[in-house]
Amino acid sequence: MKLATWNVNSLSVRLPQVLEWLKTNPVDVLVMQEIKMTDDKFPADIFRSAGYCAEWFGQKTYNGVALLSRTQASDVVKNIPGFDDDMARVITATVNDVRVVGAYFPNGQAPGTEKFEYKMEWLKGLRDWLKTEMPAHPKLLLMGDYNITFDDADVWDPQGMRDQIHCTDEERYHLNALIAMGLTDSHRLFAQAPKSYSWWDYRDFGFRRNRGLRIDHILVSAALKPLVKSCVIDTTPRKNERPSDHAPVVIDIA
DNA sequence: ATGCCTCAGCTCCTGAGA
Numbered sequence A: 001m002k003l004a005t006w007n008v009n010s011l012s013v014r015l016p017q018v019l020e021w022l023k024t025n026p027v028d029v030l031v032m033q034e035i036k037m038t039d040d041k042f043p044a045d046i047f048r049s050a051g052y053c054a055e056w057f058g059q060k061t062y063n064g065v066a067l068l069s070r071t072q073a074s075d076v077v078k079n080i081p082g083f084d085d086d087m088a089r090v091i092t093a094t095v096n097d098v099r100v101v102g103a104y105f106p107n108g109q110a111p112g113t114e115k116f117e118y119k120m121e122w123l124k125g126l127r128d129w130l131k132t133e134m135p136a137h138p139k140l141l142l143m144g145d146y147n148i149t150f151d152d153a154d155v156w157d158p159q160g161m162r163d164q165i166h167c168t169d170e171e172r173y174h175l176n177a178l179i180a181m182g183l184t185d186s187h188r189l190f191a192q193a194p195k196s197y198s199w200w201d202y203r204d205f206g207f208r209r210n211r212g213l214r215i216d217h218i219l220v221s222a223a224l225k226p227l228v229k230s231c232v233i234d235t236t237p238r239k240n241e242r243p244s245d246h247a248p249v250v251i252d253i254a
Numbered sequence B: 001a002t003g004c005c006t007c008a009g010c011t012c013c014t015g016a017g018a
Helices: A011-024 A044-049 A114-136 A169-180
Strands: A002-007 A029-033 A053-057 A065-069 A074-078 A090-095 A098-104 A140-145 A216-220 A228-233 A249-253
Touching: A002 A098, A002 A140, A002 A216, A011 A029, A029 A140, A044 A053, A053 A090, A065 A090, A065 A098, A098 A114, A114 A140, A114 A169, A140 A249, A216 A228, A216 A249
Parallel strands: A002 A029, A029 A098, A098 A140
Antiparallel strands: A002 A249, A029 A065, A053 A065, A074 A090, A090 A098, A140 A216, A228 A249
């Protein structure tokens, strides 16, 4: 079973690229973030024609998430139960007995801002919910745009970005707390090329110079960990005309 | 350099992203 996550940065703009990518990469599940459209605009019919069922949770201008699957998803949950949020950031569903959580973690802007505080509260809310969701669904993936790096290896300029957004100890505390709950970073289960990133700034030829961050992650539960066959960041779509700033991450599970 | 791109919208500038 192959699953992927991709922050598409506007599904309206990226729809042709998503369809093209799915043709070459016929994954069983694709979770998308930042679809940036209201529910009535979601192109469910087009995905249906491409062979995918869809669940979506949209929002105007910002945020918005969706989950595509070859087979019908069930038990769909939108956002984090128990955590009040007016932003559409999480969509969860069961596909082939696997619980898939697709999430767009808050950006946080900068330490010391209200948005950073919201990011911290959101991360706590996510964890509180997972405390019950994980035991209820032993086979679980938490995948999406985390907007947090694990360590220096995920950062093109660790010195320059020290204590900056995506790289602060506070954010990494919450990321490591997810690991402490029994989740595993599937990317690090395998030998990966050095300087493997999933996001590159549009400005200053970020991609061409490989000035990036690894902030899109696929974490797996203990029951899934031994079944993971590979985890790959696909930089191909970043080479398109008008690309998303993020690349898809793909996991293969036995 | 409170910028550099890109996207959406109360659209020809601004806020937000990361």
